[in-house]
Amino acid sequence: MSNLAKTVMTDLSQPIPPLPAKDLAVVILAAGKGTRMKSAMSKVMHPIAGVPMIKHILTTAESLNPKKIIVVLAPAMDDVAKIAAPHSIAIQQQQLGTGDALKAAIHELGDFKGNILVLYGDVPLVSARTLNGLVAHHMNGQFGATVLAMVPPNATGYGRIFQNADGTLAKIVEEKDASDEEKLVRLSNSGLMVLDGDRLADTLLKLQNTNNQGEYYLVDVPQIMADEGRKSGVIRGDYAELRGVNTRAQLAELEMAWQHAKRIEMMEAGVTLLDPNTVYFAPDTVIGNDTVIGQHVVFGAGVTIASGVEIRAFCHIEGAVIQSGAVIGPFARLRPGADIGEDAKIGNFVEIKNAKIGTGAKANHLGYIGDAELGAHSNFGCGAITVNYDGRIKSKTIIGEHVMIGSNASLIAPITIADGAYVAAGSTLTHNVEQDALAIARARQEVLPNKGKNRLKKDH
Numbered sequence: 001m002s003n004l005a006k007t008v009m010t011d012l013s014q015p016i017p018p019l020p021a022k023d024l025a026v027v028i029l030a031a032g033k034g035t036r037m038k039s040a041m042s043k044v045m046h047p048i049a050g051v052p053m054i055k056h057i058l059t060t061a062e063s064l065n066p067k068k069i070i071v072v073l074a075p076a077m078d079d080v081a082k083i084a085a086p087h088s089i090a091i092q093q094q095q096l097g098t099g100d101a102l103k104a105a106i107h108e109l110g111d112f113k114g115n116i117l118v119l120y121g122d123v124p125l126v127s128a129r130t131l132n133g134l135v136a137h138h139m140n141g142q143f144g145a146t147v148l149a150m151v152p153p154n155a156t157g158y159g160r161i162f163q164n165a166d167g168t169l170a171k172i173v174e175e176k177d178a179s180d181e182e183k184l185v186r187l188s189n190s191g192l193m194v195l196d197g198d199r200l201a202d203t204l205l206k207l208q209n210t211n212n213q214g215e216y217y218l219v220d221v222p223q224i225m226a227d228e229g230r231k232s233g234v235i236r237g238d239y240a241e242l243r244g245v246n247t248r249a250q251l252a253e254l255e256m257a258w259q260h261a262k263r264i265e266m267m268e269a270g271v272t273l274l275d276p277n278t279v280y281f282a283p284d285t286v287i288g289n290d291t292v293i294g295q296h297v298v299f300g301a302g303v304t305i306a307s308g309v310e311i312r313a314f315c316h317i318e319g320a321v322i323q324s325g326a327v328i329g330p331f332a333r334l335r336p337g338a339d340i341g342e343d344a345k346i347g348n349f350v351e352i353k354n355a356k357i358g359t360g361a362k363a364n365h366l367g368y369i370g371d372a373e374l375g376a377h378s379n380f381g382c383g384a385i386t387v388n389y390d391g392r393i394k395s396k397t398i399i400g401e402h403v404m405i406g407s408n409a410s411l412i413a414p415i416t417i418a419d420g421a422y423v424a425a426g427s428t429l430t431h432n433v434e435q436d437a438l439a440i441a442r443a444r445q446e447v448l449p450n451k452g453k454n455r456l457k458k459d460h
Contacts, residue, residue, distance in 0.1 A: 023114030024135060025197065026061040027105045028084075030054055030121030031074040031092040036247050042080050043245070044121035048255050049262070050282050050301060053245065054083055056124035059283075063128045064135075066117070070108045072101045080121075097215025098191070099207045106201050115139065116197045118218065122245045125254060126192065130237045137235040138194040144230030145222045147172070148192040150239040158188035159219055161234060169232035172219050176212065189219060190242040196230070203228070266293075282318075294330065302336065320352075323359075341376070355386075358401065370394075371413065375401035381425065383408040400435070 034043025044054040054071070061069050069087040073080055074095065081089050092104040102118065109116070117135060119126070130148070138146035147169060149161045160182055162170040172189050173182050206224050207216040222232040245251050262285075263276045270289025273279050278296045285299045288307030297311050300318025305311070309322050312329035319336025322328065325343035332346050337354030340346060344357045347364035355369045358376035363369060367380050371388040373396075374380055384405045386397040395413035399405065403417050406425030417423060418435040427441040 023112065024064065024066045024117060025109060025112050025114060026064065026066045026069045026117045026119060027102060027109075028054070028057055028061065028069065028071045028119045028121055029098060029101045030080060031072050031077070031095065031101055031104075032122065033074065033095070034122070034246065037251075038248075042077050045079055045083070046245070046248075046251055048124055048251070048258050049280075052080075052083055053124040054080055054121045056283075057119055057121055057126070058084060058087070060126065060128050060131065061117075061119060064117070064131060067112065067114065068109075070105045071121070072104050095215075096209070097213065098218035099204060099216035099220065102218055103204050103207075103216070106204065109197065109200075113198050116195045116200065118191075118193050118195065120191060120244060123190070123192065123242060124245070125243065125258060126237070126241045130241055131192075134192065134235055134237070135194055137233055141168075141231075141233045143168075143194075143233040144196050144225035144228070145169075146194045146233035146235060147222065148190045148242065149187050149234050149236045150190045150242045151186050151236070152188055152239045152243075155183075155186045155188045160185045161187045161189055163234055167234060169222055169226075169234050172222065174219070187236070190237065191218070191244075192237075192242070193218070193221075195221065199228075288324070297329075369397075372397040372399065374399045375403060375419065377401055378403040378405070380405045381407040381409060385410055387412040 030044045032043055037043050037046065039046070045052045048056060070090055071084040071087055072090045072092050074092055088108045090105040090108045092101045115135065115138060117131065134146060134148050147161065152158060157175055159172045159174045160178055161172055162185070164170045203221060203224050207220055209216050211217070225232060240257060243250070243254060245254060259280055262281045263273060263279060266281070266287060267273055267276070271287045272292040274293065275295040279293050280298045282299050282301045282303065284301060285303050287305045290307050291305055291309040293311045294313035296314045298316045302319040303317050305322045306324040308324045310327045314331045315329040317334040320334040320338035320340065322340040323342040326340045327345045328334065328340070329348065331348040333351045335351065335353035338352040339356040341357050341359040341361065343360045345362045345364060346352060346357065349365060350363045350367045353370040355372040355374065357374045358378065360377045361374045363374070363380035365382045367383065368385040369380060370386055371394050372386045378399055378401060384407060387410050388394050388397065397411050397413045398416040400417060400419035400421065402420050404422045406423050406427065408426050409423045410428040411417065412428065412430045415429060416432045418433060420436040421433045422438045423429065423433065424438065424440040427439060429439055429441050433439045
């Protein structure tokens with residue numbers, strides 16, 4: 001095997017050795033403007049699974065339990081700084097490259113002498129396992145730097161990695177500087193790396209910007225360390241985790257990748273997805289086993305579903321809790337605060353918001369229940385609504401157990417319908433209804449003979 005074709009022999013599919021005892025800090029580079037996104041919003045604020053990219057990588061970094069996390073931003077990126085809180089923020093005043101961005105974090109690192117893991121805010125899918133493996137390889141090899149390599153399907157645009165006979169890093173050649181033969185190498189630089197922080201500030205001062213872009217590149221650090229007599233390591237990760245986002249098309253690709261992984265996770269946990277590619281999850285979606293999810297269902301943040309639930313097609317659910325035996329949909333919308341009891345049924349075109357639905361209760365079609373309680377085994381009829389908002393405040397509707405709310409009834413809150421009551425269809429109620437009472441609130445029907453005759457005929 002020639003040196004040009006050589007690949008790393010250590011990769012992250014193998015068991016990860018225990019980490020030696022040494023402090024770890026994480027620096028997340030997130031100052032890029034993302035001009036190719038053509039957006040007024042910071043690139044790293046664009047969401048995957050409804051969560052900003054920067055939040056994904058912060059969550060992963062936090063799982064490593066580092067001594068500190070520093071996020072490097074450009075000026076006026078207050079939206080990102082708010083997401084990054086309470087972690088430290090460093091400001092890169094000018095966009096002068098990744099090496100310059102790391103320089104901006106040096107002040108926040110202070111006298112930290114441990115290892116520094118460098119991540120990117122627009123590489124959101126890298127896993128904690130991969131990063132632990134990278135850090136372990138670095139620390140066990142006692143390297144000055146360790147780069148995370150990958151083998152993309154098409155290496156065009158990436159720096160190529162070359163290794164020494166012992167697997168250590170020989171050099172990284174950027175695409176624009178690579179010869180035709182060097183471009184045949186597929187082993188590529190992901191940009192993620194671990195650096196020994198002991199003399200890092202001095203090393204960064206040696207970076208030069210003698211390149212076409214006039215920027216200071218972090219990728220030059222291993223070569224400076226080599227000149228100082230310190231070896232650098234290489235470990236291979238999964239390209240699927242290491243893809244970055246520079247365009248909206250790439251953002252969509254990572255959304256698909258994230259959703260695919262989540263769908264697999266759900267099915268392996270015992271959840272049935274009737275058409276997996278049409279179901280979309282949030283990072284915090286929790287679903288019990290033996291629950292069946294129909295086609296084209298979207299889960300927003302804050303959803304917890306027990307075992308044995310059926311979610312039928314075309315439902316949108318966020319901020320909701322659903323107990324076992326419940327049946328939801330099709331075409332139902334559960335908004336934040338929806339709490340659906342055991343064996344309850346929420347049918348087509350029913351919207352629930354900030355409402356508790358009791359055991360065995362039913363709202364089978366065309367209704368709105370907001371800021372309310374619907375007691376156990378009550379029935380909320382077709383077209384019925386709770387009128388909860390008067391233009392200034394929202395008021396509550398309380399419906400007891402075994403209550404029948406007739407079709408097209410309007411319950412104007414605040415109002416209480418006691419246990420066993422019956423609200424006649426078409427009623428508009430403004431006062432409480434006592435237990436077991438029948439409430440009728442509608443105008444008496446009048447029929448006037450012959451008064452409808454010729455009403456729809458055109459005048460001549």
